[in-house]
Amino acid sequence: YTCVAKNEEGYSARSDLEVSVMESPEILEFTFGSKPVNEGELRQIVCSVIKGDEPMRISWSLQGEDLAPGPDLTTTQLGSRSSMLMISRVSHRHSGTYTCTATNPAGSTFHSAELIVNVPPRWTVEPTDKQFAQGSD
DSSP: OOEEEETTTTTTTEOOOOOOOOOOOOEEEOOOOOSSSSOOOOOEEEEEEEESSSSOEEEETTTTTEEOOTTTEEEEEEETTTEEESSSSSSGHHHHHEEEEEEEETTTEEEEEEEEEEOOOOOOSSSOOOOOOOTOO
Protein backbone atom coordinates (compact mmCIF):
# COMPACT_ATOMS: atom_id res chain seq x y z
CA TYR A 1 0.00 0.00 0.00
CA THR A 2 1.07 3.57 -0.60
CA CYS A 3 -0.17 6.49 1.46
CA VAL A 4 0.13 10.05 0.06
CA ALA A 5 -0.74 13.15 2.12
CA LYS A 6 -0.91 16.70 0.64
CA ASN A 7 -1.59 20.02 2.29
CA GLU A 8 -3.02 23.29 0.86
CA GLU A 9 0.45 24.71 0.24
CA GLY A 10 1.39 21.84 -2.07
CA TYR A 11 3.63 19.92 0.28
CA SER A 12 3.22 16.17 0.17
CA ALA A 13 4.52 13.12 1.97
CA ARG A 14 4.50 9.59 0.73
CA SER A 15 5.06 6.28 2.50
CA ASP A 16 4.87 2.68 1.39
CA LEU A 17 3.48 0.00 3.65
CA GLU A 18 3.52 -3.75 3.20
CA VAL A 19 0.74 -5.74 4.86
CA SER A 20 1.08 -9.45 5.45
CA VAL A 21 -1.77 -11.58 6.73
CA MET A 22 -0.75 -14.61 8.75
CA GLU A 23 -2.90 -17.61 9.53
CA SER A 24 -2.85 -19.08 13.03
CA PRO A 25 -2.18 -22.82 13.44
CA GLU A 26 -4.78 -25.59 13.29
CA ILE A 27 -3.99 -29.07 14.65
CA LEU A 28 -5.33 -32.33 13.22
CA GLU A 29 -7.09 -34.22 16.04
CA PHE A 30 -5.27 -37.24 17.49
CA THR A 31 -6.02 -39.88 20.13
CA PHE A 32 -4.38 -42.75 22.01
CA GLY A 33 -7.37 -44.90 21.04
CA SER A 34 -10.67 -45.73 22.68
CA LYS A 35 -9.37 -48.48 25.00
CA PRO A 36 -6.97 -48.29 27.96
CA VAL A 37 -3.34 -49.22 27.28
CA ASN A 38 -1.70 -52.11 29.13
CA GLU A 39 1.45 -51.44 31.12
CA GLY A 40 4.58 -52.26 29.09
CA GLU A 41 3.05 -51.55 25.67
CA LEU A 42 4.37 -49.00 23.18
CA ARG A 43 2.25 -45.97 22.31
CA GLN A 44 2.88 -43.08 19.94
CA ILE A 45 0.86 -40.19 18.62
CA VAL A 46 1.62 -37.54 16.03
CA CYS A 47 0.64 -33.90 16.32
CA SER A 48 0.23 -32.46 12.81
CA VAL A 49 -0.37 -28.79 12.08
CA ILE A 50 -2.60 -28.75 8.99
CA LYS A 51 -3.02 -24.97 8.67
CA GLY A 52 -1.05 -21.90 9.62
CA ASP A 53 1.97 -19.94 8.54
CA GLU A 54 5.54 -20.66 9.51
CA PRO A 55 7.65 -20.31 11.54
CA MET A 56 5.87 -22.83 13.74
CA ARG A 57 6.76 -24.05 17.23
CA ILE A 58 5.28 -27.35 18.46
CA SER A 59 5.53 -28.44 22.10
CA TRP A 60 4.08 -31.18 24.36
CA SER A 61 2.83 -31.12 27.94
CA LEU A 62 1.41 -33.66 30.41
CA GLN A 63 -1.21 -32.45 32.89
CA GLY A 64 -0.22 -28.86 32.04
CA GLU A 65 3.50 -29.34 32.76
CA ASP A 66 6.13 -29.19 29.99
CA LEU A 67 7.04 -32.72 28.96
CA ALA A 68 10.56 -33.76 29.88
CA PRO A 69 12.03 -36.51 27.69
CA GLY A 70 13.24 -39.59 29.52
CA PRO A 71 14.53 -43.11 28.79
CA ASP A 72 11.05 -44.36 27.81
CA LEU A 73 9.47 -41.10 26.54
CA THR A 74 10.69 -39.08 23.57
CA THR A 75 9.41 -36.33 21.31
CA THR A 76 10.69 -36.02 17.75
CA GLN A 77 10.15 -33.12 15.34
CA LEU A 78 8.96 -34.44 11.96
CA GLY A 79 9.66 -31.60 9.56
CA SER A 80 8.36 -28.14 10.39
CA ARG A 81 4.68 -29.07 10.92
CA SER A 82 4.59 -32.32 12.92
CA SER A 83 5.90 -33.76 16.16
CA MET A 84 5.75 -37.36 17.38
CA LEU A 85 5.40 -38.37 21.03
CA MET A 86 6.56 -41.94 21.71
CA ILE A 87 6.36 -43.92 24.94
CA SER A 88 8.38 -47.11 24.49
CA ARG A 89 7.15 -48.85 27.70
CA VAL A 90 3.95 -47.39 29.12
CA SER A 91 3.68 -47.39 32.92
CA HIS A 92 1.29 -45.91 35.50
CA ARG A 93 3.29 -42.65 35.61
CA HIS A 94 2.43 -42.03 31.94
CA SER A 95 -1.32 -41.82 32.67
CA GLY A 96 -2.88 -38.41 32.08
CA THR A 97 -3.80 -35.80 29.52
CA TYR A 98 -1.19 -35.04 26.87
CA THR A 99 -1.43 -31.70 25.06
CA CYS A 100 0.22 -30.61 21.84
CA THR A 101 0.52 -26.83 21.41
CA ALA A 102 1.32 -25.17 18.09
CA THR A 103 2.39 -21.51 18.07
CA ASN A 104 3.26 -19.07 15.30
CA PRO A 105 3.34 -15.24 15.14
CA ALA A 106 -0.42 -15.19 14.37
CA GLY A 107 -1.53 -17.22 17.38
CA SER A 108 -1.54 -20.46 19.30
CA THR A 109 -3.77 -23.53 19.49
CA PHE A 110 -3.73 -26.89 21.23
CA HIS A 111 -5.24 -30.37 21.14
CA SER A 112 -5.30 -32.89 24.01
CA ALA A 113 -5.68 -36.66 24.34
CA GLU A 114 -6.00 -38.77 27.47
CA LEU A 115 -3.86 -41.85 28.06
CA ILE A 116 -5.42 -44.40 30.42
CA VAL A 117 -3.07 -47.17 31.58
CA ASN A 118 -4.12 -50.59 32.90
CA VAL A 119 -1.76 -51.69 35.64
CA PRO A 120 -1.81 -55.22 37.09
CA PRO A 121 -2.81 -55.43 40.78
CA ARG A 122 -0.03 -55.29 43.37
CA TRP A 123 0.03 -55.94 47.09
CA THR A 124 0.33 -52.78 49.14
CA VAL A 125 1.00 -54.95 52.20
CA GLU A 126 2.10 -58.52 51.54
CA PRO A 127 -0.15 -60.97 53.45
CA THR A 128 1.49 -63.38 55.87
CA ASP A 129 0.37 -66.75 57.17
CA LYS A 130 -1.23 -66.70 60.63
CA GLN A 131 -2.08 -69.57 62.92
CA PHE A 132 -5.02 -69.49 65.30
CA ALA A 133 -6.25 -71.96 67.88
CA GLN A 134 -9.67 -73.38 67.16
CA GLY A 135 -12.43 -71.23 68.70
CA SER A 136 -10.24 -68.09 69.09
CA ASP A 137 -10.82 -64.77 67.33
